[in-house]
Amino acid sequence: MTDENKPLNFIQQIMSNDLKESVVNKIITRFPPEPNGYLHIGHAKSICLNFGLAEQFEGMCHLRFDDTNPEKENEEFVKSIIEDIEWLGFKWDGDIRYASDYFDQFYIWAKHLIMKNKAYVCELNSEEMKESRGTLTLPGTNSPYRDRSIDSSIQLLESMKTGNIEEGSMTLRAKIDMSSPNINLRDPVIYRIKRIPHHRAGDKWNIYPSYDFAHCLEDAIEGITHSVCTLEFSSNRPLYDWFIDNLPVPSKPRQFEFGRLNMSYSITSKRKLKLLVDAGFVDGWSDPRMLTISGLRRRGIPPIAIRNFCDSLAVAKTDGLVDLSQFEFFVRNELNKSASRAMVVINPLKVVITNLPENHSEDLSVPCHPELSLGERILPFTREIFIDESDFKKEYSKKFKKKLSLGKRVRLRNSYIVEADDYLENKKGEIIQVNVSLLPESLGEDPADGVKPKGVIHWVSADKCIDCNINLYERLFHEPIPDGNGRDFLETVEPESLKILTNCKAELSLAQAEVGKPYQFEREGYFCKDDQNSDLKKITFNQTIALRSNWLEHKD
């Protein structure tokens, strides 16, 4: 799985060293999602990192839901997260864990801090607390409740817990240093009152632990050795260490931060993705235009492509912007290897092969892949076929040499060579039919006269095909950094990013297309059957990604 030629990243170096010097004897990592939204490609990087590290160093990786805020969390999100991790192909060690399983222990440790005079119940409301916290340059001032007695804090915490105190009126705070240059250390909140039930803990609690208090303790309880998170938590690390140092925890985990993944023309923020979903800009969390794991799945991107992409990413402390094309490379690379080939005409134009009898029908057996033995499929070849509108033009031009024009010939992919004789137009001057003649001996052979066609085009039998819809996608945002320089990212949403084509013609074999299986529609791109808009009458295919094209109009 891991490439030995690749130099170790800084976390691997630390782990390798910790093992060598017996700082730890086994690496234990964790992936700790908050169930308040769906996972996206940024999480995939973290998943691949944490699970990958555990595998590489023969350690363990836990899956733990950081469910400390019942206001935003629910079971739907828990379910989707589990589904996405499994789909990516990872298996966590032991049972699924939940921060809420440790609530009793957290409470005991909170009282422990009070007893050691390291925490106190504060009656400042949020505005007052904000004022007394100071600013980046000014130190904060001590809360008037900072020196209240230990007994009083213990009693008030108990009342907070049992639901006798109004929300927002009291908090439990760590007693650290109101003048610390690190604002996180200015008596941070440990517990806040939320008199709402928890999706797992029920109505047992009216107070819930804050992230900073809970996260390090969860890690310590589970024996996590290396708690890997993203860069924005760097200034929380001293607080992480403070709790670990001041509580009788069973182990001493350490936190390490790496740069999160940003992708051009995309949003990798759960909060902002939720905005897109809630405002109806997209078709739910699994809209194929979003880089959510479920969106990528619905779009037909193989999990291995996501993993290979994530593994190619640097684990460092720089926060860069990865070009979407870098991801697309891994998608095409995987799909080219694994996708079955098929022919689908997206904008059909009727072609009549005039030198074939009316009822001509010939079954061509053709391979499903140019190199791999993925089997064969039957292609019915008949007198009337469809080709794509863009593959015929009356006049030949050098630029158009690979396509069909009057007097010129092309190869029908997997079939015969035809030559265009004439065409029919409607009143509007649109071409509605092309008449061609077929070169009889040209199946699998070069033409007898030695004039080889320059191009190959795809086609579908007009009578023996299926109708289908095709969803074509463009990037969801028209700015490389949708939320760049203070802009509202919703304003950069591209309204035309989904194009639905309803008159497409697919080869017969695609009637049996399976959801989750990738297909290459030759000369067009990669597609998959949509799991939401396909029915027995008509299938919808989602475009995964177009084929690369080096062909430029201005050349030739």
Place this chain on the structure above:
RNA sequence: UGGGGUGUGGCCAAGCGGUUAAGGCAGCGGCUUUUGAUGCCGCCACUCGGUGGUUCGAAUCCACCCACCCCAGCCA
């Protein structure tokens, strides 16, 4: 602005005092091809945010400066 972090080609990134400054993506040129796909070949930083210094030798060490990111939720 106090604190924390980061600056190597269009993008990502290796580099850890002595290399002609890896590699990938993108781009460009060519060959092959019954997918203008794939594959293959070639090109693409006299220079590492800037300026000084240390050294026989600096992207790597030191000093100062500049730019960008994160922290002032009872979010995570």
